[in-house]
Structure formats: C-alpha cells, structure tokens
Amino acid sequence: MAKCHRNNVGSIALDHRHTAKNATAGSHFRLLRRLIFDAVSCGSTSRYRYRQRGSDDGDVGDFSSEASHAEKEERSEKRSEKLSDLLNAAEMKMEAEAERKEEALAELKRVVKELREEDLTMRRITAARVRSLAKEDSEARANLAMLGAIPPLVGMLDSEDANSQIASLYALLNLGIGNDANKAAIVKIGTVHKMLKLVESNDSDSSVAEAIVANFLGLSALDSNKPIIGSSGAIPFLVSTLKNLDATKTVSQSQSQVKQDALRALYNLSICQSNVSVVLETDLVWFLVSAMGDMEVSERSLAILSNLVSTPEGRKAISGVRDAIPILVDVLSWTDSPECQEKASYVLMIMAHRTYGDRLAMIEAGVVSSLLELTLVGTTLAQKRASRILECLRVDKGKQVSRSYAANLNLGVSAPICGGSTSSEGGGGGGKGSLVEEEDGMAMSEEKKAVKQLVQQSLQNNMIKIVKRANLRQDFVPSAQIASLTSSSTSKSLPF
Numbered sequence: 027m028a029k030c031h032r033n034n035v036g037s038i039a040l041d042h043r044h045t046a047k048n049a050t051a052g053s054h055f056r057l058l059r060r061l062i063f064d065a066v067s068c069g070s071t072s073r074y075r076y077r078q079r080g081s082d083d084g085d086v087g088d089f090s091s092e093a094s095h096a097e098k099e100e101r102s103e104k105r106s107e108k109l110s111d112l113l114n115a116a117e118m119k120m121e122a123e124a125e126r127k128e129e130a131l132a133e134l135k136r137v138v139k140e141l142r143e144e145d146l147t148m149r150r151i152t153a154a155r156v157r158s159l160a161k162e163d164s165e166a167r168a169n170l171a172m173l174g175a176i177p178p179l180v181g182m183l184d185s186e187d188a189n190s191q192i193a194s195l196y197a198l199l200n201l202g203i204g205n206d207a208n209k210a211a212i213v214k215i216g217t218v219h220k221m222l223k224l225v226e227s228n229d230s231d232s233s234v235a236e237a238i239v240a241n242f243l244g245l246s247a248l249d250s251n252k253p254i255i256g257s258s259g260a261i262p263f264l265v266s267t268l269k270n271l272d273a274t275k276t277v278s279q280s281q282s283q284v285k286q287d288a289l290r291a292l293y294n295l296s297i298c299q300s301n302v303s304v305v306l307e308t309d310l311v312w313f314l315v316s317a318m319g320d321m322e323v324s325e326r327s328l329a330i331l332s333n334l335v336s337t338p339e340g341r342k343a344i345s346g347v348r349d350a351i352p353i354l355v356d357v358l359s360w361t362d363s364p365e366c367q368e369k370a371s372y373v374l375m376i377m378a379h380r381t382y383g384d385r386l387a388m389i390e391a392g393v394v395s396s397l398l399e400l401t402l403v404g405t406t407l408a409q410k411r412a413s414r415i416l417e418c419l420r421v422d423k424g425k426q427v428s429r430s431y432a433a434n435l436n437l438g439v440s441a442p443i444c445g446g447s448t449s450s451e452g453g454g455g456g457g458k459g460s461l462v463e464e465e466d467g468m469a470m471s472e473e474k475k476a477v478k479q480l481v482q483q484s485l486q487n488n489m490i491k492i493v494k495r496a497n498l499r500q501d502f503v504p505s506a507q508i509a510s511l512t513s514s515s516t517s518k519s520l521p522f
Contacts, residue, residue: 134169141178146190149182153193160200167201171208183220188231195237202244209248218258225263236284239267243287246294256301264288265308289326296333302340311343315350328369335376351387358396364405371411378418385419
C-alpha cells in the first residue's frame with residue numbers, strides 16, 4: 027500500500043513541477059499537499075469501504091442461497107408428504123374396497139346357504155333377497171350363480187306356494203339380465219319345462235303367468251336357447267296369453283306390459299327358422315293381422331311377420347289370411363309410424379318378389395298410389411323398398427303387354443297366309459289382311475288408352491294425398507290443374 031502511495035505522490039509531484047511554470051509555488055504546494063492527503067485518506071477509506079461492502083454482499087448472497095435451498099427442501103418435503111398422503115389414501119381405498127368385496131361375498135354365501143334351508147318361508151324371503159341383489163349388480167349375478175344359487179331357486183318351482191313360485195321366478199329373471207352364462211344355465215337345468223308345468227297347474231293365477239312370460243322373454247334373447255324354448259311348448263302358451271289379454275275389455279298397465287313381453291318373446295323365437303313351423307301351427311298370423319289396427323302392438327306384430335315372411339310357409343300363411351294384403355297396404359299410409367311403414371313395405375316386398383298372385387292382390391288393393399307416396403315422403407329405407415315393389419309390378423305389367431302384343435302379332439302373321447292363298451285364286455285376300463291390321467291397331471290403341479288412364483288416375487290420387495298431408499285446403503289444387511298435370515304423362519311414367 028505504501029508503494030502505491032509513493033507512486034501516486036511521485037506522479038502528482040511531476041505534475042506539480044510541470045505546472046509550476048504557470049503558477050506560484052506556495053499555493054500549488056498547499057494544493058498539492060491537500061490533494062495528497064485527500065487521495066491517501068480517500069483511497070484507504072474507499073478501499074476499506076469496498077472491502078467491507080464486498081464482504082457484506084457475500085454474506086447476503088450466501089444467506090439468500092441458503093434460504094432458497096431451504097425453501098426448495100421445504101417444498102420437496104411438502105410434495106413428498108402430499109404424494110405419501112395420496113398413496114396412503116389410495117391404499118386405504120383399495121383396502122376398503124377389498125374389505126367391502128369380502129363382506130359382499132360373505133353375504134352372498136350366506137344367502138345361498140339360506141336358499142338350501144328346509145324352511146319354505148326362509149327360502150321365499152331369501153329368494154326376494156336374491157332378486158334385490160341381482161337387480162342392478164352384474165357382479166352379484168355372476169357370483170350368485172357361481173356359488174350355486176340357480177338350482178335351489180329352480181327347485182322352488184316345485185312347491186305349491188304361489189308366493190314362493192313368484193319370488194323364485196323373478197329371482198331367476200334378474201339373475202339372467204345381461205348374463206348369457208346364467209341364461210344358458212337356467213335353461214340347461216330344465217327350468218322351461220317346470221315353468222310350463224307350473225302354468226298348467228296355476229291357470230287361475232295370472233301373476234305366475236306374467237312372471238313366466240317375462241322369463242321367456244329374457245331367456246329367448248340367447249340364440250342357443252331359442253330352439254329349446256321353441257320346441258318345449260312355450261310358443262302356444264305365449265299365443266294363448268296374447269289372445270286372452272286381447273279378449274279382455276279393460277287392460278291394466280301390467281297386462282299391457284305382459285302383452286308387449288309376449289310379443290317380444292315371440293319375435294325372439296321366430297328368428298330361429300326351426301321355430302317358424304311351430305309358430306304357424308298356431309293362429310298367431312291371423313291374430314297379428316287382425317290386431318294391426320292397434321298402434322300399441324302393430325310394430326311388434328309387423329316385426330314377427332317380417333321373420334315369418336322369409337320362409338315359403340310363412341308367406342303362404344300370410345296370404346291365406348283374409349284381407350291380409352289390403353291391411354298391409356293400408357299400413358303404408360301410416361305417416362305417424364315410420365317403423366311400421368318400413369316393416370310393412372318389407373313384408374310386401376318379399377311377397378311381391380316371390381308370388382305372382384300376391385302382386386295381383388296388391389294392385390287390386392291400390393298399392394301403387396301408396397307406394398308412390400312412400401317414395402316421395404317415406405324414410406330412406408321405406409323408399410328403397412317401395413321402389414323395389416314398384417319394379418316388381420312394372421316387370422309384371424311389361425310381361426303382360428309383351429304377351430298381348432305377341433298374341434296380336436301371331437294373329438297378324440297368320441292372316442296374310444290365308445289372304446295370299448285367296449288372292450292367288452281370286453285376289454280378294456287383301457281386304458282380310460287389312461282388317462286384321464286394323465283390329466290389331468284398335469287393340470293396341472285401346473290398351474294404350476287404358477294404361478294412360480291408369481297412370482293419370484294414379485298420379486291424381488297421389489297428388490290429392492300429398493295435398494292432404496301438407497294440411498292444405500282441399501280446393502288448393504283444383505281438379506283442372508291436376509288434370510293438366512297428368513294429361514302430359516306418357517307410358518314411360520308407368521309406376522309398375
């Protein structure tokens with residue numbers, strides 16, 4: 027430090043010697059001495075202060091770094107604590123879930139054990155408990171069946187207590203909900219025959235029949251059960267149930283549900299081809315066609331007919347019902363039920379494609395105008411099916427025209443032969459040939475007139491129906507305008 031001060035003093039002294047030429051020595055010496063003192067005192071002071079400040083800044087930096095490190099450790103500890111809490115909560119939840127499952131399984135074991143008791147009252151109460159447990163818990167259904175709940179429930183059907191029978195039937199019904207293995211197990215153990223035997227012995231108890239119908243609906247949803255149930259005698263029972271409910275003047279809500287369940291069960295069973303012959307042995311087709319006016323069951327009825335019409339026997343049975351074709355044609359105009367329109371058009375399409383007599387019956391029933399309307403305002407599926415039916419009818423009409431033309435052509439060809447022979451003899455055959463040609467032309471013109479008139483009538487009826495469906499007043503489209511619209515039609519617009 028002293029060396030540094032000497033260097034500073036020397037440099038200042040040199041500066042003093044250079045400046046002494048322009049100023050007095052005394053004043054400059056005093057100034058120089060002042061500057062030296064200030065420089066020495068300020069330099070040492072500033073250097074000390076710098077060191078002091080530097081040391082202070084270092085201490086503050088060390089403290090702030092230590093504080094930040096402590097904060098990081100604290101945050102890390104908090105995160106670890108939160109993670110530990112979450113893991114503990116998850117572990118506790120898993121333990122609680124496992125404990126709950128163990129308790130539920132223990133309860134199910136106790137329930138199955140009580141089903142095997144000799145006391146019928148206890149078994150009836152336990153069957154009601156099984157019904158409640160299996161109603162909305164799919165895991166309970168599987169566990170109950172695995173623990174052996176199905177055989178004792180089926181065994182309860184042999185009891186003479188109607189309440190026990192009903193409790194057992196509804197417990198079996200809930201066990202089969204959404205569980206194909208349980209449905210197969212219920213049928214395999216011989217439950218269907220016991221149910222039918224139960225119906226025969228409880229003719230007066232409608233509650234038992236309702237429970238059995240519900241079971242047939244659930245069990246018939248499984249494909250492997252369809253032929254077993256169909257060959258067991260369940261189909262005649264379901265048909266008789268429908269007829270009995272239809273004969274009832276006042277139908278309650280539960281009876282209406284039974285009717286729907288019976289129709290749905292018959293639909294499931296009619297999907298299996300081996301059951302169609304069993305269905306046709308009953309008068310179900312007649313019942314379905316007769317009940318077509320009831321909107322509550324029409325869609326279900328048409329669905330069953332859609333399954334039956336796929337077989338020749340089914341088509342024959344439908345055609346054999348009086349007014350079946352006109353009734354199905356009327357359904358095409360049910361604008362409030364597009365599903366019924368689609369199913370009715372399907373039945374008519376299959377019958378029109380297979381049987382010529384059914385096509386004639388459809389034409390006589392006025393199907394053309396209904397089909398034209400359906401192609402305009404029906405659903406996409408109904409439009410496609412209506413177009414297929416119209417195509418079948420058009421092909422038939424073309425064949426009729428071709429046969430008529432061929433017959434007239436044969437007449438025209440044979441006439442000149444006779445005329446030629448007579449002309450060679452007496453020259454009078456030309457009049458007969460021209461007469462045949464005139465008759466041929468008159469026949470063709472009459473046929474064209476008839477076809478044109480049929481087309482105009484069909485278009486006019488269709489236009490009137492469209493106007494009615496648009497909720498317009500009846501005089502909105504005058505008859506003169508309709509006539510002008512249809513008068514320009516040609517044979518190319520023939521709908522069949």
